């Protein structure tokens with residue numbers, strides 16, 4: 300399954316053919332211990348600097364499943380160092396984009412946090428069970444894994460079941476007790492993951508259609524542009540560029556004066572980042588639309604390029620998503636910042652300035668998927684995106700909906716998500 304996260308974290312060593320599953324749950328439940336116990340390839344750890352790390356590895360267990368398969372998955376989990384807000388965000392990303400199955404880990408010895416765990420799961424379930432996506436969501440199995448059963452006072456399965464079962468009745472689910480710190484053979488993990496393997500929706504039933512030669516060439520070109528090594532090289536050069544780039548105010552001045560050194564993908568993203576942070580989502584988006592169009596129409600340096608409404612909208616959404624996912628300590632909502640600046644007339648201008656404006660390198664490091672200038676290909680076919688209609692107005696993606704913005708800020712609404720299945724691809728819509 301294509302996803303943002305597949306490219307965010309360099310997964311050269313992880314074969315894409317394995318189903319992706321996420322190990323989720325409250326902090327200290329035992330998620331990382333499970334991954335370490337089961338990993339059959341080196342664990343890849345990414346983004347160590349922004350308050351959370353994502354870990355991936357392949358797991359293979361020897362216990363055959365009912366249908367004789369040996370379970371094998373690429374597993375994702377996150378360590379967020381006790382930051383529950385960031386944990387929720389990572390959870391939602393993982394659920395939205397990459398998973399075929401979920402392992403929800405509960406510390407059975409911590410009865411005080413059972414309600415918290417249930418609430419977090421309850422909040423997350425709709426993220427992969429939207430009404431529009433019912434078929435897909437129903438097929439995503441959830442395995443509840445009770446850890447730390449070796450500890451005194453651990454809650455019996457019946458207690459957990461009574462609390463969690465009402466949430467899960469509509470989808471494949473099962474409960475397993477495990478002791479991830481015990482030797483693998485007696486840990487209970489292999490039996491649990493064998494169930495999950497059986498419960499995953501089968502992907503191998505339908506033979507893929509044979510692509511034409513032209514389609515193959517286009518796909519190869521796109522694949523080369525988007526290869527992990529190409530993206531990683533670009534990211535490195537962008538991070539170096541961001542570290543010594545001109546200040547945001549200078550960039551804006553030069554942009555408004557139609558005097559930029561370059562008009563490349565990096566510059567688009569940085570301008571969008573600055574304008575969204577400065578003006579909030581709604582006003583920032585409008586500013587991006589008008590000023591980008593003005594620049595393209597008047598700068599004389601654009602070499603025949605013209606303004607593309609849908610692409611601009613797409614990148615606004617992606618940058619906005621990236622801002623929402625920034626470090627929980629600094630990610631204040633641009634809308635609330637703007638409200639504050641509007642109401643607090645006595646505050647000095649330098650105090651009102653959003654410190655994240657100077658953090659473009661950190662923003663890129665956290666949201667590495669933005670480096671991929673062809674990211675749209677996960678959401679739009681070329682035919683739809685390059686149509687005159689998409690150029691003139693915003694059209695819905697025809698592959699899958701744009702990712703949800705997960706922050707609870709007032710300027711960010713779940714309804715802004717565009718479900719690909721629910722709309723006609725040819726309709727021009729008034730999203731902007």
Ligand SMILES: Nc1nc2c(ncn2[C@@H]2O[C@H](COP(=O)(O)OP(=O)(O)OP(=O)(O)O)[C@@H](O)[C@H]2O)c(=O)[nH]1
Pocket residue numbers: 325326327328329330331332333377378379380381446447448449450477478479480481
């Ligand atoms: N006794 C016992 N300890 C366990 C068991 N599973 C995990 N632990 C311990 O629980 C602690 C937390 O485990 P982690 O795997 O780090 O938990 P986590 O869910 O990854 O935590 P975060 O990364 O903070 O979200 C560690 O000290 C583990 O050794 C278990 O079954 N029994």
Ligand SMILES: [Mg+2]
Pocket residue numbers: 330331332377378379
């Ligand atoms: Mg952990």
